[in-house]
Amino acid sequence: MFPVAQAAAPLPTTFWADANGSATLWIKIAITLALGFALIFALLVAPVAARRPIVTGITFLAGLFYVLKWLYPEPIARKGGDGQLPRNAAEGFSFWLSDAQSVVTPVSNVIVALLIGLGLANLLKIHLTRLLKAQKDWGYSLVLLVCMVTFVIFGYWDWITRQGPAGAAMQASRETWGFPQYANDLLFDGLLQNMEAAMFSVVAFYILSAAYRAFRARSVEASILLVTALIVMVSLLGVVTLVDDQTIGRFLVLGPGAQAIAVLAILGMAGGTLLFFRSAGNRTLAAASGVGVLVALVAFILVFRGVALPGLPSDPPVPPGSFANNFRITEIAAWIQKNLQTPAIRGIDFGVGVGLLAMGLRLWLSLEKTGGNV
Amino acid sequence: MAKVYAPRRGLADRLQSIPKPVLYLILTLATAIPLFFDVPVPNQPVQESVDFYNNLMALKPGDRVLLASDWTNSTRGESSGEFDALVRILMRRGIKVAIYTTADAQGPQVARNEMTRMIDQEVREGRPAYRLFEDYTVLGFFPNSENTTSSIDTDIRAAFAGKKDYPPGQPPRECLQSPVFQGVESVADFKYLIVCSGTKTTEIAIERIKKVPMMFMVTGVMAPETRNYYSSGQIKGLVGGVKGVYDLETLMSKDFPGMTNKGKGSAYYLSLHFALTLLILVVILGNVAMFLAGKRTR
Amino acid sequence: MGQQYLDTGWIGIAITLLVIAFVLINIARAKGGKELFIRRIGGLNAIDEAVGRATELGKPVFMVPGLSDSINAKSMQAINIFAYVSRVASRFSNPIMVCCYNASILAVAQEVIRDVYQQEGAVEKYDPDSVRFISDRQFAFAASTSGLILREQAAAVFLLGEFYAESLILAETANSIGAIQVASSTELTQTPFFIAACDYVLIGDEFYAASAYLTRQPVLVGSLVGQDWGKLLLMGLVAAGILANTVQLTPAADVRSTYKEEKLDEARPLQREETAFSHLLTPYRDKIVEDFKKTVIRDKDPNAAKKESK
Numbered sequence: 001m002f003p004v005a006q007a008a009a010p011l012p013t014t015f016w017a018d019a020n021g022s023a024t025l026w027i028k029i030a031i032t033l034a035l036g037f038a039l040i041f042a043l044l045v046a047p048v049a050a051r052r053p054i055v056t057g058i059t060f061l062a063g064l065f066y067v068l069k070w071l072y073p074e075p076i077a078r079k080g081g082d083g084q085l086p087r088n089a090a091e092g093f094s095f096w097l098s099d100a101q102s103v104v105t106p107v108s109n110v111i112v113a114l115l116i117g118l119g120l121a122n123l124l125k126i127h128l129t130r131l132l133k134a135q136k137d138w139g140y141s142l143v144l145l146v147c148m149v150t151f152v153i154f155g156y157w158d159w160i161t162r163q164g165p166a167g168a169a170m171q172a173s174r175e176t177w178g179f180p181q182y183a184n185d186l187l188f189d190g191l192l193q194n195m196e197a198a199m200f201s202v203v204a205f206y207i208l209s210a211a212y213r214a215f216r217a218r219s220v221e222a223s224i225l226l227v228t229a230l231i232v233m234v235s236l237l238g239v240v241t242l243v244d245d246q247t248i249g250r251f252l253v254l255g256p257g258a259q260a261i262a263v264l265a266i267l268g269m270a271g272g273t274l275l276f277f278r279s280a281g282n283r284t285l286a287a288a289s290g291v292g293v294l295v296a297l298v299a300f301i302l303v304f305r306g307v308a309l310p311g312l313p314s315d316p317p318v319p320p321g322s323f324a325n326n327f328r329i330t331e332i333a334a335w336i337q338k339n340l341q342t343p344a345i346r347g348i349d350f351g352v353g354v355g356l357l358a359m360g361l362r363l364w365l366s367l368e369k370t371g372g373n374v
Numbered sequence: 375m376a377k378v379y380a381p382r383r384g385l386a387d388r389l390q391s392i393p394k395p396v397l398y399l400i401l402t403l404a405t406a407i408p409l410f411f412d413v414p415v416p417n418q419p420v421q422e423s424v425d426f427y428n429n430l431m432a433l434k435p436g437d438r439v440l441l442a443s444d445w446t447n448s449t450r451g452e453s454s455g456e457f458d459a460l461v462r463i464l465m466r467r468g469i470k471v472a473i474y475t476t477a478d479a480q481g482p483q484v485a486r487n488e489m490t491r492m493i494d495q496e497v498r499e500g501r502p503a504y505r506l507f508e509d510y511t512v513l514g515f516f517p518n519s520e521n522t523t524s525s526i527d528t529d530i531r532a533a534f535a536g537k538k539d540y541p542p543g544q545p546p547r548e549c550l551q552s553p554v555f556q557g558v559e560s561v562a563d564f565k566y567l568i569v570c571s572g573t574k575t576t577e578i579a580i581e582r583i584k585k586v587p588m589m590f591m592v593t594g595v596m597a598p599e600t601r602n603y604y605s606s607g608q609i610k611g612l613v614g615g616v617k618g619v620y621d622l623e624t625l626m627s628k629d630f631p632g633m634t635n636k637g638k639g640s641a642y643y644l645s646l647h648f649a650l651t652l653l654i655l656v657v658i659l660g661n662v663a664m665f666l667a668g669k670r671t672r
Numbered sequence: 673m674g675q676q677y678l679d680t681g682w683i684g685i686a687i688t689l690l691v692i693a694f695v696l697i698n699i700a701r702a703k704g705g706k707e708l709f710i711r712r713i714g715g716l717n718a719i720d721e722a723v724g725r726a727t728e729l730g731k732p733v734f735m736v737p738g739l740s741d742s743i744n745a746k747s748m749q750a751i752n753i754f755a756y757v758s759r760v761a762s763r764f765s766n767p768i769m770v771c772c773y774n775a776s777i778l779a780v781a782q783e784v785i786r787d788v789y790q791q792e793g794a795v796e797k798y799d800p801d802s803v804r805f806i807s808d809r810q811f812a813f814a815a816s817t818s819g820l821i822l823r824e825q826a827a828a829v830f831l832l833g834e835f836y837a838e839s840l841i842l843a844e845t846a847n848s849i850g851a852i853q854v855a856s857s858t859e860l861t862q863t864p865f866f867i868a869a870c871d872y873v874l875i876g877d878e879f880y881a882a883s884a885y886l887t888r889q890p891v892l893v894g895s896l897v898g899q900d901w902g903k904l905l906l907m908g909l910v911a912a913g914i915l916a917n918t919v920q921l922t923p924a925a926d927v928r929s930t931y932k933e934e935k936l937d938e939a940r941p942l943q944r945e946e947t948a949f950s951h952l953l954t955p956y957r958d959k960i961v962e963d964f965k966k967t968v969i970r971d972k973d974p975n976a977a978k979k980e981s982k
Contacts, residue, residue: 071685101521101532102528102533108521119775119808189447196448200811207840207865208398208653213660214869337601342602348876352880355879358902573836574834607954
């Protein structure tokens, strides 16, 4: 079963690597089929007390393959189909595992495909019952069943007509299409795909209503969340980041006096806004702070925009090595993403990974008692 | 009968309870109207998009990449633009590509349709057509993404064995006989594995593919999580969402002058601007309203 | 083979085996009767409250175990939590509905929930159609489940498992009818959407802690403590890595050779990928394959291996 170095002609294969259509492959398929049915029968007649150990054993063996595949060193220098031979039994086992992958994968694919039938059966049972007994919402069940049957019929009709030489021509051009192709195209590409895209688009509306409802600065943490989210969102607006870069660039080329006015204007706007929100019903204070903000804003605009100062370039860039780059919105947003967001996600990912590992281990070793037993 | 007087709703209450239909209508207009205007928006590509682009441009004609096209029309707003930009670059650089899907059975057909559309566009501009089977091949759909991806890393020829493609004018042929797979014994013989995905297949690729460098193209909402893998060096480039597509198109406009470089990134970026602006305004409005309401009750 | 194994990612396997050992050790400790502490998790405390509210309103409890493509650890964990929810609901004779994305999850969920009703002696209250397959198309599933939540006017909605773009659709739909929601997505990108729309959210591995928290089974609690030891190990590695890289990447620490044993013409600072930790965590795969090829002659001659074995 574990081949060691052998004579090369004909090239030996592992247990899994029989040639397609060979007699040994058919024999193995027949034996496996018989064993499978025998196992099902044995499970059915087995006493109830024996079922748990059997299921535990099968679970363990099934998981053991993947654990070994992960743990056991792989034949890294092996080229597929090249006839290279393992040097010893240990390496032979790695060849065996490697070859087994191409058999085990389709097995699990087949099981997944069979389960589609189970889902269909469940759908039909529920909706046919509702329809035939005219229960609540039977209209929706009727729509579902009609759609299901229609899609199945036209899907298969299209597939069947594409088999054979005509299929390649249909694939290349629509000129050879017939009614089933057009119908299938209308149903799948015209209806289903667009409905899915529409449902995904609905998320945009829900994001807006959720943000409007939930993004409130109710606490310090919420305020921090709000400010960082706004910075990241603003950094995606190319127009705003361009204006921001130009503003910083201009600030750097202004004279000291103009720079002082600009800084005071920014501080004035921030302070005035804060004062406005904390005026607590004092109308005089609220009015004064509002006027102050406006004055600061006008000063800011006059200093930076719209006033052509002699000799001042219109859109001076921010020099690449300048400290002022740290005040660009794009840089701040990149810093937030790189130094706050990424480590936080990474930390949560570590925890989730460890949790998943433990959960998988419990399932593999059947330590998990399902059913929420207390 | 006594009248019930409803308390007058102040500005704060009205601002905090804007009807959802009004918000949705404004969003619809804000995102739909810009689609009719072709306005170039200033853009600074992010480093991850620049790395993605530079890695592709460093490839030589005749090199090959493996492309996992794990998206369908539900995420076409972003993924379609990413796929188009990628395929444009590959075709113009003469890079062969093998396309497979593990996420959705519709994936291969969606990929074929997009390839056909992009090839037609290149042909209209006088460049040679990319030939199915010779320059690119579509391997089809593989259910059970985990096992398939493990198989690809272990033995790519076994993983793709039996899959057929439909070269025009010929009967269906095994994809492994395609020139795209000539000399390919392992996934390491591809220069890159590029995953264009709107699903978790990116994580599955990270977990199971060890032998070939990877680059990802993901939707905007997946970008923050995927950025982890970029910053740790596990992937060599990342394109995230409409912004990422626009970054690629911006970079392409410098290296491919006189060719069509604008695609869905350019078409949607202005809408993204307006949508984000609306979102920011609505958030600020909600907070101002909350503040005013709180002030009133004090 | 030993050298190859040591050089091709032994550290990852070693850490994994250590974490497994921590889990198994703590399971043994818990089974031995040791009391192990778990901190309070708000979302899980709210389960009883949510089901109670649904009972008062006479409305069903909705459960969605995520959109896993097949039965896996995430969907199993969701089903385990739903088993607890169903147990509480069965005691109050509250109707439930479990919407499954995949037929394998359907099969397991049906068995588990029927068992729960049997254990509670309420088999006659169990409606087999309450655990149903909806669709394996993401947005068809979202549309159908949203419709069900709206038509049935669910009072409590539990969204636990793998959720993607449809997470906000489901959460906002439930929010619009005032349902109390407990949610968790194993996809971190969807967690912010749940936080914006749901009442209680389990973040990250609080989801995996849920079954231990609810049932207090020794195996599960021990496993949870083992996970925490594993996280401490990872934190220690991160701290060690920070220190080591800080020292090695200091501009003043010029080197004349790297871990790839290249001799440099002139001293220069180490690159990030040349530090000790980078070498530990990122094996030089190309070098290993080249060394392997040099030490073992593998040409096209099929008799080469036979000659070599002699």
